[in-house]
Amino acid sequence: MLGLTPRIDPTIQSLLDDRDYLAELLDALGSPLALVLPQRATENVAAFRATFRRHHLSGRVHFAHKANRSSALLRELAAGEAGVDVASLGELQHALSAGFTADRIVATGPKNREFLWLAARTGVTVSADSADELAELAGIVSAHRLPRVPVTLRLSGFASSGVRQLTRRSRFGTPAGELAGLLDLLAGRADQVHLTGVAYHLDTTALPEKAVAMENCLAALDECRARGLRPRSLDIGGGFGVNYLADGAEWERWTTELGQAVLGRRPPLTWDGHGYGLRAEGGTLRGSLALYPAYRPVTGPAYLDQLLGTPAPQLGRPLGELLLDHMYDLDVEPGRALLDQCGLVLARVLAVSGDRVRLDVNARDVSLEEHGVLMDPVIVPRPGDRRTGPAGFYLLGNLCLETDLITRRKVCLPVEPRPGDLLAFVNTAGYHMDFNATHAMHQPVARKVAVYRSGGARRWCLDEQYWPVHSGQDTP
Amino acid sequence: MRHDDITEAIGNTPLVRIDPAVHGLANIDLYAKLELLNPFGSVKDRAAWHMARPLLERAAPGDTVVELSSGNTAKALALLAGMHGLPFKSVTNRMKVPEIKELLLLLGAEIDELPGGSECLDPADTDDPLTRMHRQLAAEGGGYLHTDQYFNQRNVDAHVHGTGPEIVKDLGGRAPDYFVACVGTAGSSTGVARVLRQHNPDVEVIGLVAAKSDFIPGIRTIDEVHEVGLFDPGVYDALETVTADQAIDGLLTLVRRCGILTGPTGGGAFAGALRHLRAVDASLTGRRSAVFIVCDRLESYLSYVRDRRPELFGRPPRRNSVRTLTEAELGAAPVLGIAAAQRHVLDAGGLVVDLRNPYAYQALHIAGSINIADEVFAELLHAGLPVSRGRPLLLVCPVGEKSARYAALLRRMGHPDVHSLAGGIIAWRDAGAELVRD
Ligand SMILES: Cc1ncc(COP(=O)(O)O)c(C=O)c1O
Numbered sequence: 001m002l003g004l005t006p007r008i009d010p011t012i013q014s015l016l017d018d019r020d021y022l023a024e025l026l027d028a029l030g031s032p033l034a035l036v037l038p039q040r041a042t043e044n045v046a047a048f049r050a051t052f053r054r055h056h057l058s059g060r061v062h063f064a065h066k067a068n069r070s071s072a073l074l075r076e077l078a079a080g081e082a083g084v085d086v087a088s089l090g091e092l093q094h095a096l097s098a099g100f101t102a103d104r105i106v107a108t109g110p111k112n113r114e115f116l117w118l119a120a121r122t123g124v125t126v127s128a129d130s131a132d133e134l135a136e137l138a139g140i141v142s143a144h145r146l147p148r149v150p151v152t153l154r155l156s157g158f159a160s161s162g163v164r165q166l167t168r169r170s171r172f173g174t175p176a177g178e179l180a181g182l183l184d185l186l187a188g189r190a191d192q193v194h195l196t197g198v199a200y201h202l203d204t205t206a207l208p209e210k211a212v213a214m215e216n217c218l219a220a221l222d223e224c225r226a227r228g229l230r231p232r233s234l235d236i237g238g239g240f241g242v243n244y245l246a247d248g249a250e251w252e253r254w255t256t257e258l259g260q261a262v263l264g265r266r267p268p269l270t271w272d273g274h275g276y277g278l279r280a281e282g283g284t285l286r287g288s289l290a291l292y293p294a295y296r297p298v299t300g301p302a303y304l305d306q307l308l309g310t311p312a313p314q315l316g317r318p319l320g321e322l323l324l325d326h327m328y329d330l331d332v333e334p335g336r337a338l339l340d341q342c343g344l345v346l347a348r349v350l351a352v353s354g355d356r357v358r359l360d361v362n363a364r365d366v367s368l369e370e371h372g373v374l375m376d377p378v379i380v381p382r383p384g385d386r387r388t389g390p391a392g393f394y395l396l397g398n399l400c401l402e403t404d405l406i407t408r409r410k411v412c413l414p415v416e417p418r419p420g421d422l423l424a425f426v427n428t429a430g431y432h433m434d435f436n437a438t439h440a441m442h443q444p445v446a447r448k449v450a451v452y453r454s455g456g457a458r459r460w461c462l463d464e465q466y467w468p469v470h471s472g473q474d475t476p
Numbered sequence: 477m478r479h480d481d482i483t484e485a486i487g488n489t490p491l492v493r494i495d496p497a498v499h500g501l502a503n504i505d506l507y508a509k510l511e512l513l514n515p516f517g518s519v520k521d522r523a524a525w526h527m528a529r530p531l532l533e534r535a536a537p538g539d540t541v542v543e544l545s546s547g548n549t550a551k552a553l554a555l556l557a558g559m560h561g562l563p564f565k566s567v568t569n570r571m572k573v574p575e576i577k578e579l580l581l582l583l584g585a586e587i588d589e590l591p592g593g594s595e596c597l598d599p600a601d602t603d604d605p606l607t608r609m610h611r612q613l614a615a616e617g618g619g620y621l622h623t624d625q626y627f628n629q630r631n632v633d634a635h636v637h638g639t640g641p642e643i644v645k646d647l648g649g650r651a652p653d654y655f656v657a658c659v660g661t662a663g664s665s666t667g668v669a670r671v672l673r674q675h676n677p678d679v680e681v682i683g684l685v686a687a688k689s690d691f692i693p694g695i696r697t698i699d700e701v702h703e704v705g706l707f708d709p710g711v712y713d714a715l716e717t718v719t720a721d722q723a724i725d726g727l728l729t730l731v732r733r734c735g736i737l738t739g740p741t742g743g744g745a746f747a748g749a750l751r752h753l754r755a756v757d758a759s760l761t762g763r764r765s766a767v768f769i770v771c772d773r774l775e776s777y778l779s780y781v782r783d784r785r786p787e788l789f790g791r792p793p794r795r796n797s798v799r800t801l802t803e804a805e806l807g808a809a810p811v812l813g814i815a816a817a818q819r820h821v822l823d824a825g826g827l828v829v830d831l832r833n834p835y836a837y838q839a840l841h842i843a844g845s846i847n848i849a850d851e852v853f854a855e856l857l858h859a860g861l862p863v864s865r866g867r868p869l870l871l872v873c874p875v876g877e878k879s880a881r882y883a884a885l886l887r888r889m890g891h892p893d894v895h896s897l898a899g900g901i902i903a904w905r906d907a908g909a910e911l912v913r914d
């Protein structure tokens with residue numbers, strides 16, 4: 001069997017071990033059901049902070065809200081020391097209502113007028129995506145006589161010299177070469193906007209690309225200083241990654257065998273022999289694997305640590321030391337990494353025939369496949385009956401769409417599922433929970449509950465009912 | 477030997493017997509085919525020249541030679557293109573050895589490194605590096621001569637006409653019983669194997685690749701090899717993996733005992749050959765012969781070896797290094813707060829040394845300070861005190877940690893009046909004390 005065993009931390013494991021508890025929740029709230037663990041997010045913030053301390057850096061950890069719509073996660077983070085990165089009007093409203101004050105919010109991505117107005121009105125930091133957006137913001141501030149708004153400039157399209165480091169073209173940010181124009185604009189609008197820093201976010205796992213971006217941003221910050229501005233911070237966006245799998249060898253074996261299957265040298269591992277981007281041409285493997293690297297030894301805070309230790313391509317000094325030398329704060333916007341081990345999705349098994357398992361959930365409720373993350377679900381069987389196993393199964397969703405497979409990969413389960421069993425898709429809080437969820441075909445979107453510890457006991461409530469004040473907690 | 481042009485020096489490399497005292501095989505004569513003695517330094521000189529020659533003959537002025545290569549092919553092509561007055565560009569996602577990058581830049585090559593995988597998956601982005609390169613070249617318009625080493629049969633032919641027949645000739649017209657080679661594009665192993673089998677259908681051909689998560693510069697891993705157009709599993713009687721560790725062990729033996737200045741893949745071929753041959757040696761009744769390829773030279777891989785075997789580069793510890801400070805010395809590092817520093821050093825005509833990098837210093841610093849970046853300062857200290865004992869000295873770094881270490885070291889070295897600025901320049905700024913740019 002070619003399994004891909006998920007990494008599971010003790011809190012999630014203790015839930016999985018408590019079948020009755022999960023079955024009761026599912027009976028009450030229906031399948032599918034999403035569980036979030038807000039307190040774990042706070043631990044993840046602390047781990048990022050520890051990396052900051054190691055490098056003596058100050059600055060903010062902004063949670064990239066887009067990774068999950070949960071209120072419980074946001075409110076719990078608002079209770080701690082993290083900030084939040086909002087990328088839409090709705091996310092901004094949500095963050096404000098969760099208790100984040102303006103000084104802890106940064107608005108990123110391209111913005112419409114309404115989003116800009118609420119950001120300006122409440123005084124959150126606006127990460128300007130383009131010169132036009134900056135001008136529009138200044139116009140709104142002056143038309144509505146609002147106080148000066150703190151802004152950062154999101155840059156992209158960084159140049160490298162010597163060996164040319166290529167980076168996929170980005171739709172976002174101002175080309176770094178056009179900084180001077182932005183600074184002219186800022187100078188003319190000094191009554192409406194004031195610069196607090198520059199920012200980038202690159203959609204890549206590669207450190208060398210980020211090193212080029214960071215060094216270029218440091219140069220941009222110095223250019224700002226040379227113009228008499230007093231920028232405070234460099235915001236390096238998100239993209240710190242999550243390690244989903246317990247065992248790197250399983251991942252290596254599975255990806256090797258996928259190549260062999262695509263070449264026709266072994267039976268398929270996937271529905272219809274799907275190659276996840278690989279294809280065979282004249283006995284040669286072409287294409288590239290369009291999958292998230294599910295096993296990644298260095299992710300999250302450790303990835304940040306490695307980035308800060310990476311020598312700047314031109315100056316040679318580690319990037320973290322450069323930041324410190326120049327007295328800039330470091331801001332980060334992790335989404336996925338901050339939600340590592342913060343949730344799971346439960347679904348009921350409806351029917352099993354041969355190697356096909358039909359589930360009461362669809363691929364939009366657990367959008368693992370859409371995001372290219374492959375790992376086995378955990379089966380929570382009904383007690384009692386003896387089963388055969390382990391074996392491989394295809395997981396079919398509850399939409400009448402040929403493509404509604406929870407994953408096109410044949411997953412590996414230790415025992416054969418039966419109707420009434422539960423399957424748990426663990427570690428799905430970051431992007432795999434509600435990012436794609438829809439009401440297509442009037443199927444219900446998964447309800448969400450927050451599971452937390454209070455007064456020494458495990459408790460749960462509906463996500464929207466969760467506030468980070470638990471009875472009994474306030475008396476010392 | 478007189479040549480009109482360096483390309484005439486490609487090929488006809490020696491076949492050198494490895495001393496049995498080194499390899500310890502009782503019944504097998506082991507030979508190394510020294511491809512490192514090609515004029516540009518590697519086995520790829522043959523393939524590069526054979527592939528590039530027809531393209532260069534019909535090149536238009538201003539054409540650029542391009543290849544997806546991270547090493548020896550790029551090097552050979554850069555030189556060949558330069559001889560024809562043409563630029564060379566290498567597109568790569570695998571160039572991980574810094575010396576090779578530097579060398580290519582020195583040869584005038586342009587290097588494009590392909591981006592890494594995306595963090596938020598784009599399922600539509602399934603291009604392999606070769607396709608991406610084609611797309612990039614197409615977007616930039618024409619004028620490219622692409623040698624296409626992973627699919628070009630002329631890569632194999634170079635060895636069918638050169639390397640293979642040379643081995644047979646040097647063995648007195650006979651093919652060896654065993655042939656061992658590392659597989660990059662599969663050109664050399666495929667070409668040589670074809671020739672050897674014509675002389676001896678029973679020759680056993682062993683292809684070597686790196687293990688999946690390993691990295692040996694110049695060759696493929698066990699998965700990547702299936703992405704190579706020239707690779708045909710039928711060529712090899714066995715496809716085996718070698719680790720970077722085994723390759724370096726093999727390299728050390730060849731370098732230190734045989735006088736063969738091999739790079740990692742030659743070391744890997746030697747190690748892989750020994751592992752395979754030792755298993756059969758004892759059961760042999762007659763004499764056998766085996767040949768492996770030494771693909772290139774050691775000098776470009778110093779950092780690769782240093783990263784994996786730092787102990788091989790061991791140097792005696794240097795004098796006056798902050799690394800030799802004890803906990804007690806560190807604990808006793810003399811520090812001054814902002815007000816005290818102003819009084820004791822600045823007002824008393826003392827010297828303020830800012831240890832940050834020059835760009836940070838130029839952007840903002842304490843008025844009157846001088847900048848000696850910490851790595852330069854460390855070098856100076858190895859030789860002794862760089863500052864007069866009679867002058868008060870204040871060391872400044874971002875948060876006061878590095879400067880405390882240097883203050884402790886200077887105290888130990890005998891400077892009586894050195895201090896570190898507590899909390900560093902960040903505390904200075906946060907306290908509202910003055911910073912200037914000149
Ligand atoms: C501007 C910005 N910041 C942060 C993130 C979060 O990225 P991740 O979840 O990979 O950390 C994103 C993701 O798209 C983004 O666009």
Ligand SMILES: Cc1ncc(COP(=O)(O)O)c(C=O)c1O
Nearest residue numbers: 659660661662663664694741771
């Ligand atoms: C150092 C080194 N060793 C071995 C090889 C393998 O040669 P081939 O490409 O002919 O398989 C190469 C080729 O790229 C190489 O650069």
